[in-house]
Amino acid sequence: MAVQEKYTELINAAKGSGISNLQVREQNNVLYIDGEAPNGKVKDNLWAIYNKLDPNFRSADVVLDVKVAAMASGTKAKVTTESSNLNIRKGPGTDQPTVGKAAHNEIVTIVNQTNEQWSLIKTDKGVEGYAYNEYLVKS
Amino acid sequence: MKRLTFKSFLFVCVFAAGMTSCKNKTTVKTSDVDSSKVTNTAPVEVSSDEALTRNVLDATKDYPGVQATVTNGEITLAGNIDKDRLPKLMAAIQGLNPKKVNNLLEVK
Numbered sequence: 251m252a253v254q255e256k257y258t259e260l261i262n263a264a265k266g267s268g269i270s271n272l273q274v275r276e277q278n279n280v281l282y283i284d285g286e287a288p289n290g291k292v293k294d295n296l297w298a299i300y301n302k303l304d305p306n307f308r309s310a311d312v313v314l315d316v317k318v319a320a321m322a323s324g325t326k327a328k329v330t331t332e333s334s335n336l337n338i339r340k341g342p343g344t345d346q347p348t349v350g351k352a353a354h355n356e357i358v359t360i361v362n363q364t365n366e367q368w369s370l371i372k373t374d375k376g377v378e379g380y381a382y383n384e385y386l387v388k389s
Numbered sequence: 390m391k392r393l394t395f396k397s398f399l400f401v402c403v404f405a406a407g408m409t410s411c412k413n414k415t416t417v418k419t420s421d422v423d424s425s426k427v428t429n430t431a432p433v434e435v436s437s438d439e440a441l442t443r444n445v446l447d448a449t450k451d452y453p454g455v456q457a458t459v460t461n462g463e464i465t466l467a468g469n470i471d472k473d474r475l476p477k478l479m480a481a482i483q484g485l486n487p488k489k490v491n492n493l494l495e496v497k
Binding site: 275 | 430432433443444446447448450472475476477479480481483484486487488489490491492494496
């Protein structure tokens with residue numbers, strides 16, 4: 251119960267920002283918040299509140315797992331690496347060989363979102379393979 | 390005759406007491422059911438250490454200063470990281486369904 255009091259602001263923000271399938275649970279003094287945010291901005295805002303309540307996430311008493319809603323097949327996505335190219339791989343995993351690259355800020359097409367970490371994408375040059383979701387934002 | 394009346398009075402008393410205790414039991418049971426309905430919480434699903442170990446490699450690949458270890462569903466992060474990159478890394482790590490995340494990173 252104490253954990254929920256500490257993170258009241260975070261819980262209220264999650265409840266008030268249109269997150270679907272929101273679940274707030276406490277188990278063994280860890281607060282678990284799960285759901286699907288309508289966009290990346292909502293997710294970033296929750297992380298900013300969490301960082302404010304628990305500076306640098308030191309307390310190990312929250313698992314915040316709010317995902318941005320999956321991109322539908324055919325969606326155009328922008329490559330949001332910091333500056334480098336994004337690897338496109340044969341399979342969904344960094345142990346898979348690269349089959350090509352997408353440039354920073356390049357627009358690619360989502361073929362399908364394979365899982366929470368990886369999507370099958372296709373570039374305008376026709377390279378098809380798997381890329382890490384963290385670097386893909388709906389354009 | 391008097392004795393019979395007394396006996397039947399006793400019987401009524403015992404019967405009534407029995408009813409009351411039964412009633413209490415029923416009430417307790419109902420409130421148990423109600424409280425579980427209110428909380429309605431499925432236990433939190435934690436990924437296996439094998440899945441966490443595999444996925445944590447992908448999540449930390451682009452953070453060369455960061456080492457991650459997995460034990461009993463807990464992910465522990467060590468090494469160092471720039472302050473403004475920390476929230477993104479934590480979001481990726483906490484999204485893997487760990488039991489908890491111990492952050493021992495030196496934040497620069």
